Amino acid sequence: MPQLRIALAQINSTVGDVAGNAQLHVDWAKKAAEAGAHVVVFPEMSLTGYPVEDLSLRATFAQASRKAVDDLPRRLVEAGCGDLLVYVGYLDLDEVGTRDAAAALYDGEVVGRQFKHHLPNYGVFDEHRYFKAGQTLDVVRLHGLDIGMVICEDIWQDGGPVTALGEAGVDLVVSPNASPYERSKDDIRLPLVARRAAEAKAPLVYTNSVGGQDDLVFDGDSIVVGADGELLGRAPQFLEHLLVVDLELPAGGHCAEGEFEGMQVRRRVLSTEPVPSYEPVEAPISEPLSDEAEVWSALVVGLRDYVQKNGARSVIFGFSGGIDSAVSAALAVDALGPDCVYGVSMPSKYSSEHSKSDAAELARRLGCHFRTEPVEDMVRVYVDQLKLTGLAEENIQARTRGMLLMALSNQEGHLVLATGNKTELAVGYSTIYGDAVGAFAPIKDVFKTHVWELARWRNAEAEKRGETPPIPENSISKPPSAELRPGQLDTDSLPDYPLLDDILDDYVEGDRGYADLIAAGFDAETIDRVLRMVDRSEFKRRQYPVGTKITFKAFGRDRRLPITNGWREGTQR
Numbered sequence: 001m002p003q004l005r006i007a008l009a010q011i012n013s014t015v016g017d018v019a020g021n022a023q024l025h026v027d028w029a030k031k032a033a034e035a036g037a038h039v040v041v042f043p044e045m046s047l048t049g050y051p052v053e054d055l056s057l058r059a060t061f062a063q064a065s066r067k068a069v070d071d072l073p074r075r076l077v078e079a080g081c082g083d084l085l086v087y088v089g090y091l092d093l094d095e096v097g098t099r100d101a102a103a104a105l106y107d108g109e110v111v112g113r114q115f116k117h118h119l120p121n122y123g124v125f126d127e128h129r130y131f132k133a134g135q136t137l138d139v140v141r142l143h144g145l146d147i148g149m150v151i152c153e154d155i156w157q158d159g160g161p162v163t164a165l166g167e168a169g170v171d172l173v174v175s176p177n178a179s180p181y182e183r184s185k186d187d188i189r190l191p192l193v194a195r196r197a198a199e200a201k202a203p204l205v206y207t208n209s210v211g212g213q214d215d216l217v218f219d220g221d222s223i224v225v226g227a228d229g230e231l232l233g234r235a236p237q238f239l240e241h242l243l244v245v246d247l248e249l250p251a252g253g254h255c256a257e258g259e260f261e262g263m264q265v266r267r268r269v270l271s272t273e274p275v276p277s278y279e280p281v282e283a284p285i286s287e288p289l290s291d292e293a294e295v296w297s298a299l300v301v302g303l304r305d306y307v308q309k310n311g312a313r314s315v316i317f318g319f320s321g322g323i324d325s326a327v328s329a330a331l332a333v334d335a336l337g338p339d340c341v342y343g344v345s346m347p348s349k350y351s352s353e354h355s356k357s358d359a360a361e362l363a364r365r366l367g368c369h370f371r372t373e374p375v376e377d378m379v380r381v382y383v384d385q386l387k388l389t390g391l392a393e394e395n396i397q398a399r400t401r402g403m404l405l406m407a408l409s410n411q412e413g414h415l416v417l418a419t420g421n422k423t424e425l426a427v428g429y430s431t432i433y434g435d436a437v438g439a440f441a442p443i444k445d446v447f448k449t450h451v452w453e454l455a456r457w458r459n460a461e462a463e464k465r466g467e468t469p470p471i472p473e474n475s476i477s478k479p480p481s482a483e484l485r486p487g488q489l490d491t492d493s494l495p496d497y498p499l500l501d502d503i504l505d506d507y508v509e510g511d512r513g514y515a516d517l518i519a520a521g522f523d524a525e526t527i528d529r530v531l532r533m534v535d536r537s538e539f540k541r542r543q544y545p546v547g548t549k550i551t552f553k554a555f556g557r558d559r560r561l562p563i564t565n566g567w568r569e570g571t572q573r
């Protein structure tokens with residue numbers, strides 16, 4: 001049986017850094033060559049990073065990408081990787097328009113070039129805005145085996161490129177991907193890839209990106225699946241990694257050229273001699289992370305890459321003694337280390353003793369920087385001069401804290417984190433230009449009930465490892481309060497969080513209408529109240545900092561509603 005050693009280079013590219021990404025390709029191709037691989041597959045648009053958004057509309061950027069891909073074969077030869085077949089993702093530009101492209105590089109040449117056929121245009125994707133679809137499939141014959149490629153969404157749609165490659169008769173399909181993380185998506189990918197491998201009647205090599213890019217995080221989890229659906233290798237989640245898999249394939253090299261399923265299959269012969277027989281290595285099959293570990297890793301990587309890829313070193317934010325800032329702090333320390341995390345307690349005249357002591361205890365457990373900067377005197381100047389009362393007086397406390405943090409950010413160079421969760425964002429329960437200030441919001445896509453679950457999970461993990469649990473028990477167990485007036489509790493303004501999160505799950509994630517919510521058993525008055533809060537706070541969400549998507553539908557590019565909006569669910573029934 002012919003043998004082939006495949007490497008999947010699950011790398012963390014930086015959007016826009018074409019030169020840096022090109023160097024990453026050389027470095028990881030060298031690793032693949034050292035591992036004895038015959039083929040290495042990089043992720044989708046690995047040379048440019050993904051998604052490049054409107055950068056793809058700039059001719060200069062597309063030309064730089066095209067030049068980088070054209071230069072790479074020579075650099076690979078110089079690095080001793082000339083006889084390695086290298087698949088890279090990049091942005092191309094031809095007479096039709098910009099393309100989400102992948103190229104096959106071999107022996108100093110670009111030997112194949114293909115454009116994505118299916119352009120996703122839902123959820124976070126806007127690819128019809130950016131790309132023109134491809135019509136050709138470039139197959140290369142290496143060591144007598146015919147290798148076809150498909151790019152990310154091409155495997156998510158029925159029919160099309162995979163079917164065509166199966167009909168043409170390829171021996172192997174490689175697939176560069178940039179598939180953003182969301183909860184449970186890895187449970188879908190493996191059966192999907194297995195189904196496509198069966199359709200192609202050939203093993204499928206699925207390389208996914210890893211790392212954070214603004215609101216998206218890529219989890220890697222690259223896999224190789226046999227034509228019979230068997231999982232042959234699996235890379236770890238959220239880490240850069242080279243997965244090496246030895247394949248034993250039926251004798252091949254019979255792929256036909258011509259039109260299949262309306263697509264033009266072209267073939268280029270590189271070598272026909274089979275690889276001399278060698279001792280295969282057993283490929284690792286990494287265990288997928290548990291649900292909570294996976295979410296925690298996504299939030300850590302999203303935060304770390306946002307901070308570091310934007311050239312910052314450290315973060316600063318308010319430690320209130322509550323659960324949201326505590327979980328944000330534990331994430332920040334896991335992402336950046338304690339020396340890069342600065343907590344500030346900012347008591348006002350309504351702050352409880354426990355808010356101060358729990359904040360100090362959090363900092364002690366985490367070993368991060370911590371200071372106390374009372375806001376009472378600053379708030380009094382505003383309240384007295386402007387004669388503020390009621391909500392205006394309440395909110396000026398949150399705003400003074402926001403301003404104080406931005407002042408320290410300017411002075412000391414830290415990025416400010418906003419600690420709001422998805423539940424608060426949904427109902428507008430935060431002060432705009434107050435606790436909503438910040439560069440990045442690590443838990444903005446985590447519902448409040450999930451924030452508590454993550455806190456308990458993170459503490460339990462620490463205990464398992466014999467470490468001090470990072471989050472003070474009191475921050476988990478006490479009733480949440482914004483402490484903007486005496487005795488204030490979140491439940492004064494909001495339904496209990498478990499009920500609220502259930503409604504939001506249906507209304508925000510599920511986009512259900514009023515009748516469906518009634519049918520789901522929620523009480524009419526509560527639905528009206530919650531929906532009104534959600535609909536009226538779109539303006540706050542639009543101005544909220546970016547943060548890592550972990551759910552099916554995150555606020556931001558996943559859910560785009562008009563701010564000026566006269567439609568009210570329920571009132572027009």
Ligand SMILES: Nc1ncnc2c1ncn2[C@@H]1O[C@H](COP(=O)(O)OP(=O)(O)OC[C@H]2O[C@@H]([n+]3cccc(C(=O)O)c3)[C@H](O)[C@@H]2O)[C@@H](O)[C@H]1O
Pocket residue numbers: 391394395398424428429430431432434435481482484490493539563
């Ligand atoms: N459509 C629109 N487009 C743009 N701006 C719009 C607007 N409608 C109102 N506004 C502006 O927004 C202002 C009202 O918003 P804002 O000032 O935020 O105030 P508001 O939403 O009325 O109050 C903040 C709420 O969040 C709660 N809170 C605050 C801080 C922390 C927490 C927490 O537990 O995490 C909770 C607080 O108890 C209160 O219930 C208006 O005065 C107006 O300037």
Ligand SMILES: Nc1ncnc2c1ncn2[C@@H]1O[C@H](COP(=O)(O)OP(=O)(O)OP(=O)(O)O)[C@@H](O)[C@H]1O
Pocket residue numbers: 317318319320321322323324325326344345346347348351355401419420424435480481482483
């Ligand atoms: N006394 C305070 N000292 C420092 N920061 C504060 C203080 N009060 C509020 N903050 C900041 O404002 C954010 C919103 O806090 P608030 O207590 O109003 O609501 P919360 O949603 O219950 O958050 P948390 O669970 O962190 O308390 C906090 O996470 C924190 O970053």
Ligand SMILES: NC(=O)CC[C@H](N)C(=O)O
Pocket residue numbers: 044120151152153154156177178179180
């Ligand atoms: N980059 C892409 O084409 C990604 C689309 C695909 N449905 C995914 O999430 O994996």
